[in-house]
Amino acid sequence: MKDTLWKENHFQDNIPDADSIQVDDIQTRAEKLRQQANAAVGAKKYAQACELYTQAIELSPCAILYANRALARTKMEEYGYAYMDACKSIELDCHYPKGYYRRAVANFALGKYKAALEDFKKECERRIREQAFAKAIDSDAVKPVSLFETIDYESIIVEDSYQGPTWEQEDISESFCYELIEYLRNQGKLHKKYLIKLLVYAKRYLDQLDNIVSYQVKESGITVCGDTHGQYYDLLNIFQLNGYPSRDNPYLFNGDFVDRGSFSVEVIITLLTFVCYDPLCMLLNRGNHESKNMNKIYGFEGEVKTKYNETIYSLFAELFESLPLGHLLIGNEKGNRKQVLVIHGGLFSRDGVLLEDLQHLDRHREPDQGLMAELLWSDPQKEMGWGVSKRGIGVSFGPDVTCRFLDANQIALLVRSHEMKEQGYEVEADNRLITVFSAPNYCDQMGNLGAYIRFSSTLEPQFYTFAQVPHPNVPPMAYASNGLGSMGLV
Incomplete structure (x- = not known):
């Protein structure tokens, strides 16, 4: 008798009410919009993808949607908007790795390598190891002596095999x-x-x-x-x-x-x-x-x-x-x-x-x-x-x-x-x-x-x-x- 009562009560507790059905319906529509947006990205229709992600966000905002919209905006070179979307993704889920990745990509595209390094350490460290790249991001670096002051083009030999135009006079003809x-x-x-x-x-x-x-x-x-x-x-x-x-x-x-x-x-x-x-x-x-x-x-x-x-x-x-x-x-x-x-x-x-x-x-x-x-x-x-x-x-x-x-x-x-x-x-x-x-x-x-x-x-x-x-x-x-x-x- 006791077991039967527990089963009846448990069954009644799990009957979905109208509110939960409505939530499920909203999430279903948001998921369909996300899939449509993903397909638009795959077809390189980035503006359409942004619109679909926005509709999905209005229904059910989450870290994934903001991170995906950040990707679409990156493809459109809207790096400022992509950065803001990535930040919102991180705000909603600080453990979601692609939020950090999208933010790193946005900063990287803007040349903000030190900021990107925090989120995208592995990729940026590889680049920082390259000497030219390190100089490019170091605003405090001493400006090197101009190559134009030391280059000697006159001593460069033109091989007999070269078949292109030549410029031996002072002026270009x-x-x-x-x-x-x-x-x-x-x-x-x-x-x-x-x-x-x-x-x-x-x-x-x-x-x-x-x-x-x-x-x-x-x-x-x-x-x-x-x-x-x-x-x-x-x-x-x-x-x-x-x-x-x-x-x-x-x-x-x-x-x-x-x-x-x-x-x-x-x-x-x-x-x-x-x-x-x-x-x-x-x-x-x-x-x-x-x-x-x-x-x-x-x-x-x-x-x-x-x-x-x-x-x-x-x-x-x-x-x-x-x-x-x-x-x-x-x-x-x-x-x-x-x-x-x-x-x-x-x-x-x-x-x-x-x-x-x-x-x-x-x-x-x-x-x-x-x-x-x-x-x-x-x-x-x-x-x-x-x-x-x-x-x-x-x-x-x-x-x-x-x-x-x-x-x-x-x-x-x-x-x-x-x-x-x-x-x-x-x-x-x-x-x-x-x-x-x-x-x-x-x-x-x-x-x-x-x-x-x-x-x-x-x-x-x-x-x-x-x-x-x-x-x-x-x-x-x-x-x-x-x-x-x-x-x-x-």
């Missing part, structure tokens, strides 16, 4: 430029003697420039291009569509020449060759990827070391610090001094910044803090005011911030790059801000168009778009670090 383009197009490799000479000549010129270079636009106008990211054959397509660089057909390339695409060496060599041939036909701005931290992760360092050697990479890294931070285009219209500012990333976390302030920055360093970091890393947002950067560096700035900065500096228009756009460009902030991106089908997978802007002498913009062209069978990121490899989804 026009024929050398075109011979080099065709040689690189056919996957030839410029001899290291001529490459080092090119870097020496380019740095000597770039070091003379201001942080923000004033450029009077001639009657023929100027073409402004955005990120090219090592997509050499698309760069050549721009020249095919718009004409090769010359004094009557000048170009301004707005940073991020390297990384991602696996022909970054060819891109930067071609651009620097035109700089040395005629500085008035090729203007260059620094991007956030012209830095040691980004090059180590996203491929340029590995590509240079594969195609050449560590010394030549060190020369590139030092040269990148000599690149100007922006160009101020000045229109050629009587009675109307119209100006357009071209910088890579965006604006600043406070009002009141003047061009004069930017001229006083020390640009010969890594862009990891202060106004220089914001200039190279920031992005516009639709909302007014300022917001948290999705990248974890710089700031998000609204159209009101844009207009106040431009008005304070008597500038009509801000042109920036730094973000992939489906049509290759986007106009916002009451037509006072343009984003231009010149790497079509970014990383061979995004399906976007590339674009460039033709500015007339009166600084009226015209937009031109183009699709990707074929390239040799070397995939993007072929030389990239494996430090951003991810643990599987849960």
Whole structure:
């Protein structure tokens, strides 16, 4: 009798009530959303995955969902948001290892190696043991003597087997430029003697420039291009569509020449060759990827070391610090001094910044803090005011911030790059801000168009778009670090 009563009571205690059924239903829906989101990540539909993870989190927040959304945001390069998701994952479950891993990956992608080390010790310690990497993260390290002061390219012997273009005179000839383009197009490799000479000549010129270079636009106008990211054959397509660089057909390339695409060496060599041939036909701005931290992760360092050697990479890294931070285009219209500012990333976390302030920055360093970091890393947002950067560096700035900065500096228009756009460009902030991106089908997978802007002498913009062209069978990121490899989804 006693046993029967216990069984009846036990059975009654375990009858699910309405509330528990509802909880089970919520968890079931959240689990289905998680599985759908995981599938979206597998299909590289990262924005869709983020939306699905968000819906699941709203139903049933847990460490796994936040960690998985952090992964999707990492794939979208929204490292600031990924970091916050990883922190929330750890807050919900301090024993969940992937929360720490995701946070480490976000910090690692941002070049915050010491912070990443706490969560990602094994991977970071391996990198810290590499001498170059240790120097890159040690902000207190003494700056070494410039390689440009000791390098002797004249003593380098050019082997008889070398079939590429030669540069024996003082100046680069026009024929050398075109011979080099065709040689690189056919996957030839410029001899290291001529490459080092090119870097020496380019740095000597770039070091003379201001942080923000004033450029009077001639009657023929100027073409402004955005990120090219090592997509050499698309760069050549721009020249095919718009004409090769010359004094009557000048170009301004707005940073991020390297990384991602696996022909970054060819891109930067071609651009620097035109700089040395005629500085008035090729203007260059620094991007956030012209830095040691980004090059180590996203491929340029590995590509240079594969195609050449560590010394030549060190020369590139030092040269990148000599690149100007922006160009101020000045229109050629009587009675109307119209100006357009071209910088890579965006604006600043406070009002009141003047061009004069930017001229006083020390640009010969890594862009990891202060106004220089914001200039190279920031992005516009639709909302007014300022917001948290999705990248974890710089700031998000609204159209009101844009207009106040431009008005304070008597500038009509801000042109920036730094973000992939489906049509290759986007106009916002009451037509006072343009984003231009010149790497079509970014990383061979995004399906976007590339674009460039033709500015007339009166600084009226015209937009031109183009699709990707074929390239040799070397995939993007072929030389990239494996430090951003991810643990599987849960």
